[in-house]
Amino acid sequence: MIPFTLQKVLTEAEAIAAAGQGGRYIAGGTTLIDLMREEVERPEKLVDINALPIKHIRAEGGDLVIGALARMSEVAAHPETQRLQPLIAETLVEGASPQLRNVASIGGNLLQRCRCPFFRMLDAGCNKRAPGTGCSAIEGLNGGHAILGTSDQCAATHPSDLAVALIALDATMRVTGPGYERSFPVDELFRLPGTTPHLEHTLRPGELIAEIRVPGGPHARRARYLKVRDRSSYEFAVVSAAAALHVEGGIVRDARIACGGVGTRPWRMRAVERALIGKAPDRAAFEAAARQATEGVKPLSGNHYKVELLPRTIVRALEMAGEVA
């Protein structure tokens, strides 16, 4: 690990000032320490934000509000999460391991970096780690890579499960910068790789994620997450789907679907949603709608199977959501 200095901050203002001087926030450290040890990440100064008072989990009106420093395990187990947004609880428990979830924060989860093996292999080309060095996955081992949103420079998937659920649920986030705050949909946090795969999110330098807000609604109870992976637990998604349905009078009134493991960012499936509105929530309707998910896919040499797996995963997630009493 390259040497660094460590500064502990007690207020948001102190944190932002320290970041303004080139500091990098560290929360749980479960992404950052790992990548620093590999020397993929090389911050010279870490800003320990764990003492900041942004660990809350509470209901505000029908919204679930989560501080960026709340831990994955706390959010999953919290009664308000389970009452208002069971999809968030389910999604969190499907990610990482109990030990990691005890440490990993919600803000850090959204900003975790990709799991493409070449990203960690310092002697392999990787445009995300070292712009201009080429992508070793596009012509190489790419069975786990994306089929949506790729460019000729990068095809790494975004690994967060939580982000998939938050995007399906139209969550927003509040960030703090030097002298201001702003809020925007979590959906706008993630960028496509294009010609700049090293730029993954839209935060301005030094901005601190303070809070996530998940709006409630009739879809929130009938919502499930299906994560298909190479082993049944403690593994990143091959393909995943978050599905939320609002059914009234035997007809789908509202549908929210987002997928992981298939896109270079968490992927909202708007065309699938539109195809479900006004239909009876049955398998035939789910299958017809899920076909829309593969519009525009660009499979690589090793991941054609995802083109088949993606609609099947959506159908199954919709069936699971439909079964919620």
Place this chain on the structure above:
Amino acid sequence: MPEETSHIPPAAAAFPPVSRREVLQATAGAVALAALPGGAADSAAAAEAGAAAGHSLRITVNGHAHELAIDPRQSILDVLRERLNLTGTKKGCNQGACGACTILLNGQRVNACLTLAAMHDGAEITTIEGVAQGEALHPLQAAFIEHDGFQCGYCTGGQIMSGLGCIAEGHAGSPAEIKAWMSGNICRCGAYPGIVAAIAQANKAVRS
């Protein structure tokens, strides 16, 4: 018992007593670095400067208070193993992927390899060395022996610490639940059936 504290080389004299393991590591490191171009040697120098500027850490491990100067890069795992000679906590992957390094940090199970010690001043830590009461094994340790919950034993300390967390969290109610909530601990020998049986038994013992 072998002498644990060996002669301290002058450069390291500012540090608390150094164990033989540390001296061996430092020597191996120096040899490796000598073969590398300038940049790496520079970072070794910077590392020493960093360590000298080091953080002071106060932690309580298995009920014993410690105060030591550390380099901010040191994980709790490295502090336990290399500074406090508590080698029951194992380094498997050093990436959060195997669970061999599981400890209880302020009562919660975590991967010691992915926690910077300098971020946990004042922490209370329990390691596998602190689980038995003297010669009396904890019911979970006894259950591991009874159910053959190990073969080579490398993962076992982590399994037991994680099992304690799993039971305390209330996630040991059925074999399926135990499997899901012990998924952060990999056993290369495949002793899983024994591990699950041991945790189920200890859960009953602890709850009755």
